[in-house]
Amino acid sequence: MQTVLGRQVSSATSFRSQALSAAPAVARGHAARPRHLVVSASLTRRPEDEVLGGKPLMNSMDDEASNALGAGAVQSYKPAPRSSLRMGLPSKGRMAEDTMDLLKDCALSVYKPNPRQYVAKIPQIPGLEVWFQRASDVVRKLRYGDIDLGIVGTDMFQELTDGDPDLVVCHEALGFGQCHLALGVPMTGKFADITSLEQLRDMPDWTPDTPLRVVTGYHNIARRFFAKHGFKHVVLLSADGALEAAPAMGSADIILDLVSTGVTLRENNLREIEGGNILESQGILVANRKSLLAHPELLEIVHELIERFDGHLKAEQFYSVIANMRGDSPEQVADLLLTAPGLQGLQGPTIANVYNRSPEAKNAQHHFYAATICVRKKQLYAAVKALQKLGGSGVLVQPMTYIFDEEPARWTKLLATLGLDPAQYGNGNGNGNGAAH
Numbered sequence: 001m002q003t004v005l006g007r008q009v010s011s012a013t014s015f016r017s018q019a020l021s022a023a024p025a026v027a028r029g030h031a032a033r034p035r036h037l038v039v040s041a042s043l044t045r046r047p048e049d050e051v052l053g054g055k056p057l058m059n060s061m062d063d064e065a066s067n068a069l070g071a072g073a074v075q076s077y078k079p080a081p082r083s084s085l086r087m088g089l090p091s092k093g094r095m096a097e098d099t100m101d102l103l104k105d106c107a108l109s110v111y112k113p114n115p116r117q118y119v120a121k122i123p124q125i126p127g128l129e130v131w132f133q134r135a136s137d138v139v140r141k142l143r144y145g146d147i148d149l150g151i152v153g154t155d156m157f158q159e160l161t162d163g164d165p166d167l168v169v170c171h172e173a174l175g176f177g178q179c180h181l182a183l184g185v186p187m188t189g190k191f192a193d194i195t196s197l198e199q200l201r202d203m204p205d206w207t208p209d210t211p212l213r214v215v216t217g218y219h220n221i222a223r224r225f226f227a228k229h230g231f232k233h234v235v236l237l238s239a240d241g242a243l244e245a246a247p248a249m250g251s252a253d254i255i256l257d258l259v260s261t262g263v264t265l266r267e268n269n270l271r272e273i274e275g276g277n278i279l280e281s282q283g284i285l286v287a288n289r290k291s292l293l294a295h296p297e298l299l300e301i302v303h304e305l306i307e308r309f310d311g312h313l314k315a316e317q318f319y320s321v322i323a324n325m326r327g328d329s330p331e332q333v334a335d336l337l338l339t340a341p342g343l344q345g346l347q348g349p350t351i352a353n354v355y356n357r358s359p360e361a362k363n364a365q366h367h368f369y370a371a372t373i374c375v376r377k378k379q380l381y382a383a384v385k386a387l388q389k390l391g392g393s394g395v396l397v398q399p400m401t402y403i404f405d406e407e408p409a410r411w412t413k414l415l416a417t418l419g420l421d422p423a424q425y426g427n428g429n430g431n432g433n434g435a436a437h
């Protein structure tokens with residue numbers, strides 16, 4: 001293994017110096033990139049092995065197009081004509097399930113007539129086709145304009161778009177797929193005392209012949225990161241999974257991969273280091289800018305998605321709590337709640353009369369009022385205790401589906417990004433403050 005890998009790495013290194021000095025920069029497709037730092041190779045013999053010296057995208061349509069047509073291929077690609085708007089969703093893996101769950105929770109269930117088909121519908125949004133694709137392909141097809149909207153992780157988006165101005169992030173926090181992209185460094189051996197990025201960079205071990213070997217699926221992000229932090233001798237290796245095993249096998253020095261609980265790193269005797277957390281990631285909603293500007297119906301769909309996602313993600317954090325409170329007047333009950341900790345709700349309680357015509361109620365000293373407040377899920381028990389202390393009874397607790405604001409700030413921001421007038425496209429008042437309880 002060592003021998004085979006040694007051959008791959010050294011051939012990568014020698015090809016690097018050859019390629020960088022001999023080939024014209026434009027033909028390599030990355031003229032502005034510094035010449036000295038990172039080479040890409042692969043642990044497996046895949047098409048990306050062919051291109052060393054740092055390539056903009058791994059084994060993608062972009063590569064194929066730019067290899068064949070040269071720089072600017074993305075701009076000159078013409079998507080096939082079509083009559084429907086399209087949204088791309090991840091077809092497999094954890095993102096797929098979480099995306100479907102979010103849509104379902106927002107009453108936008110996806111109807112897929114046949115599990116082997118890649119096209120589906122959301123009956124609530126009739127003009128929109130849903131296409132299931134690998135997350136990486138969702139990003140590529142968005143860039144090409146073959147789909148108009150998509151849901152992917154920030155990690156994939158950053159890796160495959162390279163700041164493409166044709167793509168617009170419409171919602172950057174869908175609340176699932178939370179993880180971060182980080183360096184994983186062995187806990188033992190020559191890395192035992194390495195706790196920061198600077199220490200890693202300054203290790204005397206890294207030379208043109210023995211570069212730091214980083215195995216990762218994120219070559220573009222890695223290339224930018226190591227260049228920015230002054231690493232001089234780095235080789236980027238590829239693998240399709242189980243990256244965490246590579247250092248123990250001796251096939252890489254460190255890894256760059258996604259971390260959420262940290263268990264996989266720990267179980268493989270790896271750890272994070274200071275400065276090695278490159279990117280925070282979660283699910284995001286992305287759209288093709290040209291599609292948004294060309295199709296007002298798409299803008300309406302995005303508006304609805306942002307409102308539903310925002311409304312639902314906010315509602316998920318709260319319960320609606322209704323308690324019957326003894327009091328002399330609605331104002332007096334409101335005063336009680338507004339001065340008690342944790343019972344203010346989002347904007348203040350709603351107080352309503354409780355109509356009880358029983359003889360007991362007629363003779364009672366106090367009238368009952370129903371107070372409705374939103375309470376953070378984490379603070380529910382404390383709130384119930386506080387209500388009981390104030391004489392609250394019959395406390396009803398309900399989950400909520402949506403808390404709709406008057407106009408989500410994300411929508412206003414998107415319109416500004418697109419240079420569109422909020423007066424023409426908004427809900428009409430431009431006020432982002434919710435009037436919830």
Ligand SMILES: Nc1ncnc2c1ncn2[C@@H]1O[C@H](COP(=O)(O)OP(=O)(O)OP(=O)(O)O)[C@@H](O)[C@H]1O
Binds near residue numbers: 093
């Ligand atoms: N441990 C994790 N915790 C949370 N989210 C994660 C985690 N690992 C990956 N993700 C998110 O899920 C996305 C897809 O990862 P997943 O491992 O499910 O698919 P994949 O195996 O990368 O897909 P493919 O087979 O298309 O390469 C990632 O891009 C990231 O945004």
Ligand SMILES: O=P(O)(O)OC[C@H]1O[C@H](OP(=O)(O)OP(=O)(O)O)[C@H](O)[C@@H]1O
Binds near residue numbers: 260262264265
């Ligand atoms: O910090 P943790 O919670 O342990 O999660 C991290 C792991 O999750 C992802 O792999 P995944 O489980 O998706 O399997 P994969 O390697 O097949 O993509 C990632 O590639 C890490 O290996």
